[in-house]
Amino acid sequence: MPQTLLERVAAGDVAAVQQCIDCYGGLIWSLARRLVPHQADAEDAVQEVFIAVWKSAERFDPSVAEETTFVAMIARRRLIDRQRRLARRIDSTRSIPIEDVDVASETSNHNGVDVRDEAARAADAVTQLRPEQQEALRLAVYDGWSHQRIADHLQMPLGTVKTHVRRGLIRVRELLTSPGAAAGKEATS
Amino acid sequence: MNSRLALPRDEHILQLMADRATEGLSHSDAMELNRYLAHDPDVDRDALEYAAAAVWLAFGAGRCEALPPRARNRILSQAAR
Numbered sequence: 001m002p003q004t005l006l007e008r009v010a011a012g013d014v015a016a017v018q019q020c021i022d023c024y025g026g027l028i029w030s031l032a033r034r035l036v037p038h039q040a041d042a043e044d045a046v047q048e049v050f051i052a053v054w055k056s057a058e059r060f061d062p063s064v065a066e067e068t069t070f071v072a073m074i075a076r077r078r079l080i081d082r083q084r085r086l087a088r089r090i091d092s093t094r095s096i097p098i099e100d101v102d103v104a105s106e107t108s109n110h111n112g113v114d115v116r117d118e119a120a121r122a123a124d125a126v127t128q129l130r131p132e133q134q135e136a137l138r139l140a141v142y143d144g145w146s147h148q149r150i151a152d153h154l155q156m157p158l159g160t161v162k163t164h165v166r167r168g169l170i171r172v173r174e175l176l177t178s179p180g181a182a183a184g185k186e187a188t189s
Numbered sequence: 190m191n192s193r194l195a196l197p198r199d200e201h202i203l204q205l206m207a208d209r210a211t212e213g214l215s216h217s218d219a220m221e222l223n224r225y226l227a228h229d230p231d232v233d234r235d236a237l238e239y240a241a242a243a244v245w246l247a248f249g250a251g252r253c254e255a256l257p258p259r260a261r262n263r264i265l266s267q268a269a270r
Contacts, residue, residue: 017268018265018268021256021261021264021265021268025255025256025260025261025264026253026254026255026256027250027253028256029253029254029255029256029257029260030249030252030253030254031245031249033254034249043257043259043260043263046256046260046264047260047263047264047267050264050267050268051267054268064239065239068246068250069239069242069243069246070239070242072242072243072245072246073235073238073239073241073242075242076210076238076241076242076245077238080209080211080212080213081213083213084213116250118243118246118250119246119247119250119251121243122243122244122246122247122250123246123247125243125247126244126247126248137241137244138244138248140211140212141210141211141241141244141245141248142244142245142248142249146212147208147211147212162204162207162208165207165211166200166203166204166207166237168244169207169210169211169237169240169241169244170196170203170207170237170240172240172243172244173196173236173237173239173240176240176243
């Protein structure tokens with residue numbers, strides 16, 4: 001019997017679709033608002049993302065990733081593709097300082113899907129990165145800046161920025177999949 | 190992130206995966222990456238996109254805004270079709 005929300009969506013449970021919107025609507029909306037400058041475009045984008053999430057639900061494997069991470073991954077992929085399709089480069093001017101990585105105390109429970117554990121684990125991994133990797137990933141992933149814009153902003157060669165991003169992501173993966181990494185996730189397979 | 194599968198050893202392919210996870214790929218780069226991934230089933234193809242999603246959660250999960258009611262209603266209507 002399916003247990004996670006996405007497994008229920010994949011099984012055709014109509015109630016789970018609405019629960020999915022209630023659980024992940026805020027997360028997906030916030031992702032879209034960071035990457036899509038205009039509110040009306042962001043609303044269109046969120047609709048596209050939800051369709052993509054439902055279509056991808058049957059591919060969700062709880063042994064590979066937590067459900068929230070899976071949803072965020074599908075959402076980011078769709079939003080990045082959409083922005084490239086529209087030939088608009090992300091140009092957010094909003095930015096937050098690295099010390100604000102501590103999110104666990106602020107993160108709300110999304111109607112039963114508790115993202116706090118996942119966010120806290122991810123924050124723990126990010127804080128173990130080298131400062132230059134943290135900075136590059138914050139700008140590239142959270143602020144949605146292009147690598148070239150990051151290079152200009154940090155006055156670094158483009159190749160150096162790309163290396164920080166690449167090595168930072170690889171390190172985050174290592175940290176999140178190592179056997180002792182995830183308190184609360186018994187077997188990260 | 191599937192630790193049963195490996196990351197590619199080729200730095201260029203890893204960079205394409207990192208680029209895809211952060212700013213997306215051009216059509217030609219996407220084709221190149223897809224060609225590579227199609228020939229190596231033991232590669233964790235989504236690894237760095239999962240990692241980027243986790244990074245976003247680290248920075249952004251505490252700042253989630255509520256989905257506007259109008260957008261929620263549109264999505265519900267779409268789902269009902």
